[in-house]
């Protein structure tokens with residue numbers, strides 16, 4: 352069990368600049384007609400979302416909002432899972448401006464709080480909706496050191512742990528929806544090419560990253576995005592073992608100018624994106640960036656456990672292939688979520 356076997360395989364070690372250039376090319380395993388220039392709307396143009404329920408985390412700005420908009424455009428009912436009803440109301444009004452019949456509903460979710468994740472799962476179940484797709488899109492990047500309500504480093508808590516618990520709690524619902532509809536359910540997690548630049552060895556798991564000493568904001572982000580891939584791969588192995596009707600996949604959206612960069616100096620961001628737009632190295636518009644995640648949410652066939660960029664399977668870092676590290680992360684995450692993982696959230700039932 353040393354390594355996950357994937358069609359993407361492993362990439363050569365790379366620095367940050369090389370990483371941006373690489374993410375701009377479609378040098379992965381081509382599995383679809385779409386490329387990094389395909390917009391999310393183009394990707395879903397032939398998809399019929401009527402009767403499909405999708406949960407999107409971080410749904411009112413950036414990639415999450417575009418994902419919500421185009422899936423609703425094809426008739427899906429989208430549950431917008433986020434922290435701010437006010438922001439969701441603004442986004443809903445905008446989306447309904449172009450699609451008055453859009454089926455949207457807001458439900459409160461703060462991924463940095465395990466209690467909030469559990470409450471969301473309970474509230475969601477009370478709606479009686481059957482979810483076919485969970486898009487784990489929400490994320491934060493490069494923020495100053497902070498601890499979550501549960502005492503974990505904030506990037507790890509928000510980007511990984513909250514989504515780990517959310518997925519685990521919703522798995523029975525995703526499985527039930529797949530059985531009822533005959534459509535395979537999906538867990539789509541938005542990772543990043545930054546998974547190539549985590550803390551040495553991957554994580555600071557012993558403390559849940561809770562120590563300020565040695566904190567590095569971009570490494571903390573990189574580690575949380577590495578966690579997204581390891582979680583996806585380990586989940587997929589466990590789902591396959593029990594012949595589940597749910598598939599787990601992940602992606603990198605390209606480099607997209609969104610609020611994700613709000614913790615970085617504004618001038619630096621401006622210059623950075625100006626250069627990227629000129630060179631087109633890995634640069635994607637919001638609509639192109641959302642293309643990969645809507646592809647994974649809607650394409651008839653996707654390959655479970657794979658990491659996609661520009662709708663193609665891409666290699667990952669060596670650490671993202673390390674099964675032992677994935678199991679260690681899984682067990683540590685379970686321990687951190689102890690008390691919130693009820694029987695319904697345990698796979699193997």
Ligand SMILES: NC(=O)c1ccc[n+]([C@@H]2O[C@H](COP(=O)([O-])OP(=O)(O)OC[C@H]3O[C@@H](n4cnc5c(N)ncnc54)[C@H](OP(=O)(O)O)[C@@H]3O)[C@@H](O)[C@H]2O)c1
Nearest residue numbers: 409413414434461462463488489490543606607609610611
């Ligand atoms: N943009 C890029 O270049 C890029 C590159 C690689 C990967 N990604 C990934 O793409 C995903 C979407 O990012 P984006 O670029 O669209 O960024 P964004 O515009 O900043 O959107 C992030 C979303 O996550 C939500 N969020 C943050 N913390 C949360 C929490 N504790 N609970 C619930 N929701 C929370 C935000 O809501 P609030 O307004 O409530 O904070 C917001 O809706 C992220 O996972 C990011 O890591 C982005």
